[in-house]
Amino acid sequence: MSIKVTSVTKTYSSQKALNEVSFTADKGQIIGFLGPNGAGKSTMMKILTGFIKPNSGKVFVDEIDVLQNPLEAQKNIGYLPEHNPLYRDMYVREYLQFQASIFNISTALDVTEKEQIETCIRSVGLEAEAHKKIQQLSKGYQQRVGLAAAILHNPSVLILDEPTTGLDPNQLVEIRALIKELGKEKTVLFSTHIMQEVEAICDRVIIIKKGEVLVDKKLKELQKNNQQVIKVVFNTSIDEDKLQQIPYLFSIDKLDNTSWKLFFKTEEDMRSQIFDIAQENELKILELASENKNLESLFRALTLQ
Known part of the structure; x- marks a missing residue:
């Protein structure tokens, strides 16, 4: 087991950033670590890397206690923070070369420092640059440099905090492919706000909100859930409590005064129930559309509640 987190709690002053968070991860998994801003994602990642300590709980990377032996654990961790330093x-x-000297690559690995640097440059597609x-490189290539530095010591675990932020569509595709390739041999914990990226590369999804785990499932299981999302536009406004009367409704997203997204x-096709509510309240329906079930709709339904 590459990562094991048990009952981790972290408090800043009176604010609880993480509350009894637990999860595990195995080799070869790419895990989407999701949540709204302030959910505790970056805090959890910093605890995993040994950068900060929790108030309570246990954290292991490759069976090494991160809290007791952070330097030993860091030998097995590659970390790309949100703001690539x-x-x-x-x-x-x-x-x-500077990074390699920090990890003492020539001693830690059975290759020379120069060989390992060139291998990492090829792995992330940096040969031409x-x-x-570094200041001459585009944002996409700077992210590649950060990834090269993260894998330089051949870690078994990669922790990537918002690695695709600020990239153009072409760069997104390239970095996505790179992360997917790295995930074949390593455990990757991947934080992002781009749900399409998660659906494209992740095997499993963990969603947290206010420091607590809401969902921890394989992506395929989430995609098979029986959630239904319907967008409706009325000709005039309606009180939310009237919509709450519709059976099986578990979340509402108000888009504007007349437009709603119902989860x-x-x-069962719930469009007929929406027609009934409209008729009861003397409303006309200007638009009614059933949307495809996807990770973004589930994320919004869970985190907007």
């Missing part, structure tokens, strides 16, 4: 006035190879200073837990 690069030395932008350094050349790509120069920066990676490796002769440049149901049933396979």
